[in-house]
Amino acid sequence: MRENRYIHIVILSLLLALPAGVNSQEVPGPDENIPFLITFGRQGGETSWGDDDFSQTFFFTVPKDYKDPFYIRIYDPDIGGKTDELNNFWNTRMVYTIFGGKGCYTDPQAKGIDPSGNYKSGTMLATRTFGMDNKLDERWFTFGPFNPADGEYYPKFSSNVFKIICDGVSGDDGNLYRYALSRRSDANVPIEGANAFTYEYTFRMWNNNDTSFVSHIYPYIDSGCIYIRQRNFDWDNDGEFVVVSVERKGQSMPLSGEDQWVDDRMPILDAEIGKSLDFRFYKKRGDLVRNNNVVMTVENQYGENLQFFSAPIGGVPVYKPRITVRPKK
């Protein structure tokens, strides 16, 4: 087992270093076709808007060989204006906090999907609170520069890991935003080999009823995974959810209804180990569900949460049919 584990670490390190990550430091990633992340203010504890815990944690991985300063940028960090979700009046405040150092990733509570306990583990490198701010509406705000060495080095990724938490500390509006990891403060210039991932993905679906607008998220299937259990929240039964892999054309999974969690298990095939799955979300063709905000998590048979990488490890999985032709007996 130890040897297998070692091999797996090497493979994962190589995969993380693939050029596929070049453009991956935008969150959501370009392959995901997701318009925005979303976090609601926790006032009133209303989860039916599509956020189960009013907090979202993302991790950025910076390859160990990258020594230059870098930046973490946030698109539309404020809560108000054109791209956020208003509830009555703009009264929401969001706190973005960036962590590095020991435990920022490896602390067990950092990898959870609930903003509780020591989920703010590690060393705080930067923090800022945002409310309604027209100057930042639909604009980028930049944290940094950061020294890559200030992250927590994680050998399995051969990377330094940083964590950013967005907490909706007050109000009840929905904050729509994006992240980017960049070499520059004034533009999104990717760092080769960097990536981003989360264990619980809370995002906004497209506002259309065109099934060609397919959103994707890409959980990585680690070795030893026998089955996964996906859980999704508040999907409002908006369309179809199918899982695609190199050997799975499209296995249907259930989607949740309003303010509801739903879960399902799916056995993992040998060929899916060490690769990403493609969770595809097709919007409903008929009635338009507007401003649909949803949550997705996935865990293995041990209850360990699996990562969703913005740039899918091993690339976007493509199903390849395998034809056998044989004489009829």
Place this chain on the structure above:
Amino acid sequence: MKRYITYTAVIFTVLLNCPSGIYGQAKGSFEVSPVSAISSGSDDMAPVILSDGILFCSNRKVNPFLTKKNLEGVRLYELYFAPFDENGEPGKPVRFSSNLGKDTNIGPASVSSDGKTIYFTRNYIVGRKVKKNESNKLGIFTATRNGSQLTDIQSFKYNDTASNLSYPYVSADGMYLFFCSDMPGTIGKYDIYMCENVDGKWTSPVNLGDKVNSADAEINPFLHSSGRLYFASDRAGGPGGLDIWFTTLALGSWTKPVVLDDPINSEADDFAFYAVQGNLEGYFASNRRKSNDDIFRFSNTIIRWSVCDTLRKNNYCYEFIEENALKNDTIDVRFRWEWNFGDGIKADGVTAEHCYSGPGVYDVSLDIVNLITGGIEKRQASYELAITDVEQPVIASPDKIMAGENLVLNAGDSYLPGMDIARYYWNFGDETVSSGLEVSKIYSLPGEYNIQLIVSSKPGAGGVVREVCVCKDIEVTPDGN
């Protein structure tokens, strides 16, 4: 013809009217050669193959100074034995036994499988002159081998001095005794009869009936392990004189006799057919060379493969499987697999079946339709399917015909790429053959026949000739006649 003179003048007259016959359908099936080692200037005939030599009868001189004659001065037949040499060839004959009778014809004979009992023909009157107006007909007798001696000579239970009983043949299993006679009830001049061994006793003789026995004479019955009863007859239908025929017991009755082809039968007298059990090779007698009877060896020259491929049907039907979808059981109503078989035909499903019209190269492709979006993902996988016919000679013919019906067999659909074909050789499964791309055959007898088609190439590099064989069963049903 003289063989009848020996036994009965009645038969002699019959044989004077030897009709000219017809020739059979395939020549060259047998190779025939005289057995010089046992030939004499006298009549040699009725060969019987024993384990260590050939038993036959002859009226040859016993030695240069002695000719065996009866008291009336008629030259007599005696049994001789020619032992096999180390090569299996019959050597110099010696008199078989001196104590089977004196001043009488002895032979033809038959020997039981265990070699202990000999059934032989002999005149009833032995050791004395035949009185004036007294007939001395032939009967069947048995003798028991006791060491090197034959003793305990017994008259056959159904001997009758008023009738001739001769040409005994005991079957290999000892269950049947065939013989020929002009006893009352005889249909023609001389008929074949059969007794059955029940509890060690021979049942009353049964005439084989008018399908076997003609108005003429039938002699020299011999039952081969193939089930065929060979005999000689001077009936019409053969090449001439006595000819060798065979019949088969089918569904309790004997089939219409079939005459053997040349070179076994000739315009002369051909008779006393005796083959080894299992293979169709042995001996017969004929006077084709000169006026006296000689023993000839025959061997089967028919080509028949002991192992021949069964004709395989060309298969143009295929199963198409999308293994990943099938293996993972992830078939979902939200996707549809669409097969394009490359011949303009399509089918849906993770698995599909399709039969093509014939050989060819087909570009099989698989589209997947996303039923959620309506989008078609074209050619998600493809497969070049090359269908060829089975590399084999092909026998094109009906599977079933009636006896007497003309069966046409054609090898034109043979698929033997790279083979420069020199000959199509047909073995019809009844010891007849033919050659040619298309041949005709008429089966006289109902039954199941295994036809072999053997295709030979022209000599290639180094003179190598390639041969392939394929076989097919044909059912021949009774024609109702």
